[in-house]
Amino acid sequence: MKQAFHTVTVSTRGPGLYEFTDAVAEFVRGSGIADGLLTCFVRHTSASLLIQENADPDVQKDLQDFFAWLAKSGPRFRHTAEGPDDMPSHIRSALTQTSIGIPLQKSRLALGTWQGIYLFEHRDAPHQREVMLHVIGE
Amino acid sequence: MKQAFHTVTVSTRGPGLYEFTDAVAEFVRGSGIADGLLTCFVRHTSASLLIQENADPDVQKDLQDFFAWLAKSGPRFRHTAEGPDDMPSHIRSALTQTSIGIPLQKSRLALGTWQGIYLFEHRDAPHQREVMLHVIGE
Amino acid sequence: MKQAFHTVTVSTRGPGLYEFTDAVAEFVRGSGIADGLLTCFVRHTSASLLIQENADPDVQKDLQDFFAWLAKSGPRFRHTAEGPDDMPSHIRSALTQTSIGIPLQKSRLALGTWQGIYLFEHRDAPHQREVMLHVIGE
Numbered sequence: 274m275k276q277a278f279h280t281v282t283v284s285t286r287g288p289g290l291y292e293f294t295d296a297v298a299e300f301v302r303g304s305g306i307a308d309g310l311l312t313c314f315v316r317h318t319s320a321s322l323l324i325q326e327n328a329d330p331d332v333q334k335d336l337q338d339f340f341a342w343l344a345k346s347g348p349r350f351r352h353t354a355e356g357p358d359d360m361p362s363h364i365r366s367a368l369t370q371t372s373i374g375i376p377l378q379k380s381r382l383a384l385g386t387w388q389g390i391y392l393f394e395h396r397d398a399p400h401q402r403e404v405m406l407h408v409i410g411e
Numbered sequence: 412m413k414q415a416f417h418t419v420t421v422s423t424r425g426p427g428l429y430e431f432t433d434a435v436a437e438f439v440r441g442s443g444i445a446d447g448l449l450t451c452f453v454r455h456t457s458a459s460l461l462i463q464e465n466a467d468p469d470v471q472k473d474l475q476d477f478f479a480w481l482a483k484s485g486p487r488f489r490h491t492a493e494g495p496d497d498m499p500s501h502i503r504s505a506l507t508q509t510s511i512g513i514p515l516q517k518s519r520l521a522l523g524t525w526q527g528i529y530l531f532e533h534r535d536a537p538h539q540r541e542v543m544l545h546v547i548g549e
Numbered sequence: 550m551k552q553a554f555h556t557v558t559v560s561t562r563g564p565g566l567y568e569f570t571d572a573v574a575e576f577v578r579g580s581g582i583a584d585g586l587l588t589c590f591v592r593h594t595s596a597s598l599l600i601q602e603n604a605d606p607d608v609q610k611d612l613q614d615f616f617a618w619l620a621k622s623g624p625r626f627r628h629t630a631e632g633p634d635d636m637p638s639h640i641r642s643a644l645t646q647t648s649i650g651i652p653l654q655k656s657r658l659a660l661g662t663w664q665g666i667y668l669f670e671h672r673d674a675p676h677q678r679e680v681m682l683h684v685i686g687e
Contacts, residue, residue, distance in 0.1 A: 318600065318664055347619060368505075374512050378545075385541070409585065409586060448588055477620075523594070548552065
């Protein structure tokens with residue numbers, strides 16, 4: 274049984290979905306592990322993770338619009354010191370994922386045909402987002 | 412340390428929750444692993460996973476109604492080529508889970524008394540949904 | 550490769566976020582595992598898990614208010630036998646997490662600077678909530 278770790282940095286330029294499936298696949302290949310469990314973990318509370326369709330880019334735009342609408346539809350926020358986009362970002366993160374586990378079998382991630390792995394940026398300003406990858410198996 | 416994999420296929424007939432706890436329990440029993448971590452991963456972006464109460468079936472109907480309402484309450488969608496139920500399905504998936512990890516101790520999943528594992532179908536048409544199961548432990 | 554299990558009990562006094570990061574860190578330290586994967590799993594369907602900002606307590610209050618608002622904004626519920634706060638609790642759970650995986654490297658959880666691990670209580674009455682912790686690694 275073996276393990277490997279790697280940190281992927283995703284550069285963002287405003288809210289929306291940024292795919293990093295290739296970086297995950299490359300890490301898994303390099304790990305020499307063929308069967309096991311991959312975990313992606315985002316080290317932030319105003320950006321999150323999502324597995325979504327990577328065929329039609331309109332899906333990603335519609336997701337961004339929906340979450341922008343939803344996070345601003347509720348009651349007024351107390352936490353505004355870090356800007357008007359900060360508390361909606363925490364809400365969008367809470368509604369999506371901080372951590373995703375994906376089985377790995379015969380050197381292939383269990384992702385379906387149309388599934389991509391995305392960093393979901395919620396803040397307006399550009400950010401460098403860290404996603405820690407871990408794989409355990411053999 | 413050992414591992415096992417299995418794909419469960421859930422046949423769906425329209426939106427709602429389909430329990431498959433028994434299939435997971437059977438896989439775990441057959442794996443010969445008593446202590447470890449089980450992962451369920453759905454290989455689709457218009458169906459998702461949920462752990463929910465399996466006592467009163469009304470809970471499942473109310474969940475279905477809530478998510479149907481929420482996914483259609485936001486802004487108009489760009490992505491409509493695959494039907495009016497497609498983009499709401501992606502949103503419902505983004506709001507729930509693609510992957511769930513459950514500890515396994517002394518041959519028992521950590522599920523609480525009332526917790527069942529569900530495939531949450533979001534599309535109107537019948538589908539065959541694949542959930543990959545993975546267990547690692549000893 | 551080793552494993553360890555532990556159940557944390559979180560005492561709640563009404564809806565909101567209860568941090569238990571320290572209990573997780575203590576468990577990991579005591580396990581003697583330096584590199585691996587930690588999983589938190591909540592054994593309930595009307596309380597859930599969330600990783601969120603642990604700096605400004607207003608973030609936690611705003612999250613509580615948002616989810617209280619959202620879960621009550623949809624269609625009327627069928628499932629009311631266990632009280633008016635029960636079905637909104639299932640919805641709030643479905644919108645957040647039952648299970649969270651966190652990589653562990655060199656005896657440190659991958660948590661970012663401002664990330665804390667929270668039990669998100671959704672019911673009005675006080676509860677004792679069980680979170681099962683599992684770590685696998687070496």
